[in-house]
Amino acid sequence: MTMTSPVALTERQCTLIARALAEPRRYQILKExxxxxxxxxxxxMQQKHEVTPATLSHHMxxxxxxGLIEIVRxxxxxxxxxxxxxLDAYLRELASL
Incomplete structure (x- = not known):
């Protein structure tokens, strides 16, 4: 059994995640x-959220x-x-503050 090392985030990645999760609908999408x-x-997801497909696409x-989700087509x-x-790496970063 091989153990993978934890993901390390850059300062920029942490900022992108914080900005993404600052929007309530994106936070809700991630929770779902x-x-x-x-x-x-x-x-x-489109059925659950009463927004246009373009708006949902923007949030995704x-x-x-x-880096919080992958869209597999x-x-x-x-x-x-x-x-x-x-997400786990981001939580570790926040916990270390």
Whole structure:
């Protein structure tokens, strides 16, 4: 069994994550992905949030740019996958303040 070393975040990455999570809807989206076992179909997220597809896409892109989720595309379908290692690294950074 191999152990992977924890992810280390740069100052810039921490700032991107903080900015992404400062928006309440993005925080809620991240919570919902985590609550679904770390992966949820994009179409399900669209049904839950009463925003335009373009707005939801913007929020997902911000979470992806911050490294908190990965958007896995298969044809015309997309799945949002929580990047738990990045979230854990961010929490470690906050705990060390």
């Amino acid at each position: 992905i985590a609550g679904q076992g770390g992966s949820v179909a994009c179409a399900c 892109k911000e979470l992806e740019n911050a 298969e044809g015309k379908f997309a799945t949002l996958v929580l990047k738990r290692e990045t």
